[in-house]
Amino acid sequence: MWRVFKKELLEMLRDRRSILFMILFPVLLFPLLFGGIGLFAAKAVQDAQNKVLNYSILNLQHHPQLVSDFAADAGFKFVSVSKNDFKRRIQSGELDFVLVLPESLQHAPLDVGQSKIKLYLNDASLNQMFTRVKEKTEHYSSLLQDDMLLQLGLETSQKDALMQPIKLEKVNLANEREDLGEKVGGFIPYFIFVLLLQGVVYLAADLGAGEKERGTLETLLLAPIPRQEIVLGKFFAIMVAGLAAALVTVGSFIGWGIGIGQGLAIHVISQFFSQIGMLDIVLMFLMLIPVVTIFTAVTLSLSIYAKSYKEAQTYMGYLMMLAFVPIILAMLPGVSLDSGWAWVPLTNVALAIKELIKGTMDYSALFAIFISTAVIGLWALLFCVKWFNKEKVLFR
Numbered sequence: 001m002w003r004v005f006k007k008e009l010l011e012m013l014r015d016r017r018s019i020l021f022m023i024l025f026p027v028l029l030f031p032l033l034f035g036g037i038g039l040f041a042a043k044a045v046q047d048a049q050n051k052v053l054n055y056s057i058l059n060l061q062h063h064p065q066l067v068s069d070f071a072a073d074a075g076f077k078f079v080s081v082s083k084n085d086f087k088r089r090i091q092s093g094e095l096d097f098v099l100v101l102p103e104s105l106q107h108a109p110l111d112v113g114q115s116k117i118k119l120y121l122n123d124a125s126l127n128q129m130f131t132r133v134k135e136k137t138e139h140y141s142s143l144l145q146d147d148m149l150l151q152l153g154l155e156t157s158q159k160d161a162l163m164q165p166i167k168l169e170k171v172n173l174a175n176e177r178e179d180l181g182e183k184v185g186g187f188i189p190y191f192i193f194v195l196l197l198q199g200v201v202y203l204a205a206d207l208g209a210g211e212k213e214r215g216t217l218e219t220l221l222l223a224p225i226p227r228q229e230i231v232l233g234k235f236f237a238i239m240v241a242g243l244a245a246a247l248v249t250v251g252s253f254i255g256w257g258i259g260i261g262q263g264l265a266i267h268v269i270s271q272f273f274s275q276i277g278m279l280d281i282v283l284m285f286l287m288l289i290p291v292v293t294i295f296t297a298v299t300l301s302l303s304i305y306a307k308s309y310k311e312a313q314t315y316m317g318y319l320m321m322l323a324f325v326p327i328i329l330a331m332l333p334g335v336s337l338d339s340g341w342a343w344v345p346l347t348n349v350a351l352a353i354k355e356l357i358k359g360t361m362d363y364s365a366l367f368a369i370f371i372s373t374a375v376i377g378l379w380a381l382l383f384c385v386k387w388f389n390k391e392k393v394l395f396r
Contacts, residue, residue, distance in 0.1 A: 048128040053096040056081040062101040069136055090122055097121035097129055109144055110151060177276075181358030186331040188357060189350035192249050193327055194320070196288065199245025200238050200295050201316045207234045208303025209312035217394070231388035235300055235381065242292035250284050280356040287349050287369060293377030294345070295323075297384045304384070305393055326350060342368040345376040 056079050060067045070076050079095060089095045100118040109115065117137060121129050149159055160167075172179065211217040220230060299316060306312035323346070330350035335341055337355060342348050342365045352369050355361040387393055 049132070050075070051128075052077050053129060053132070054079050054094065055097050055099070056086060056095060057099045057101060058083060058086070059101040059103070062103055063105045063140075066101070066105075066136065066140055069139075073136075075132070087120065090120055093122075097133065099133070108151075110148055175359075178358045178360055181354070181360075185354035185357040186350075189330065189353045190324070190327045192246075192288070192353065193291070193323055193346075193350070195249045196242060196246055196292060197295055197299075197320055197323055200242040200292065200299050201320070203238045203241050204296065204299035204303045205306075205309055205312040205316060206303075207238065208300055209306040209309045210303075212307070213309050221394075227389050228385050231300070231304075231385050235296055235384065238300060239292055239296045242296055243289065246288040246292055247285060250281060250288070276357065276359075280359075280361070283361075283366070284353055284356055287352055287366075287373070290370065290373035290377040291346065291349055294373070294380050297377065297380035301380075301384045301387050304388055330354065337362060337365045337369075343372045345373045349373060 052075055054077050055070065057067055057070065058081075071078060081089060081095065081098065086095065086098045090098060098120045100120070102115050102117065104112040104115040105117075119130065119133055123130065145159060145163070149155070149162070154162065211220070221227070223230075298319065302315040302319065303312045306315060326344070326346035327350050329335055329344075329347045330341075335347070335351065337348065337351050341351055348365075348369045352361065352365070
């Protein structure tokens, strides 16, 4: 078994693609996902806020102050339109929005009631138009409120009590780590599981179906080595690669999290990742060991069954889609380790990683997590060994 293990491991280390999946992907993917997407999102929001909007206002005479406020703002460019074609021009992209001012704006609100300004825009895309226009109208709405309070003989200080007699004030007792961990912690296992699968899928397909195509599997079977030792040697070689990917993934996750936070001068993110202790990092890695066992055994079984490398890749694609199910379950509301999910393989690991990131892990649940996941991993390994001993599977 160890000869087969050593042989497969040496071949793996000589294969540049193996190194790519085991090390480069985990190291490079996190900064691309977290840093790249974060920077892109921030730039997109900034561009939307700074974009000069082409607008028009119909019935300008009904509120000269509001018209002047838009005209004085460099972020808006007035375009003259008629009542008949402004909708067409918005849909064609010539205009960003049009305001239609009601006649009631010329009169006191207490006499005519609430005035409704109609905002016409194409809101199918993500933009900041409604927010930017609302800021203008809310300013004048606030001024009118103050005037009405004075007419009613009320002090301006009574405005809040009049408009909102009861206000619910939220006092969040969660610390920054728990709060941010709850928001992003559910997505971290998703990326970790994907990278782990990437670390074993290619190798499993190559050591099973790949050897069939190259004709080296028959030669290996003729060697004076029991079949169970052959499959175990392949299994442990793939598992070592998977564990290496797991170690690099967890390290990359923590390292890039701190680096991105400091590089972007985001103190909260940097502090959040720096608060994740060494014990939590070690526990994350240890919980990934049975997960890697499951992934290795299942992918190697599929590879052994496949007639060709291409067929094996097809099976691996379906497997990766199925692997998302337990992670999605872990992100659903009400799904937590203290509600019986600690015994559900893969889902429990995703939940535990989230709790470790938040700093709210109930360490007594680790027993259930390790036992349930290890049992499934052992069963998958025994199935893989039995599968490899079937002639009708090896030589389909």
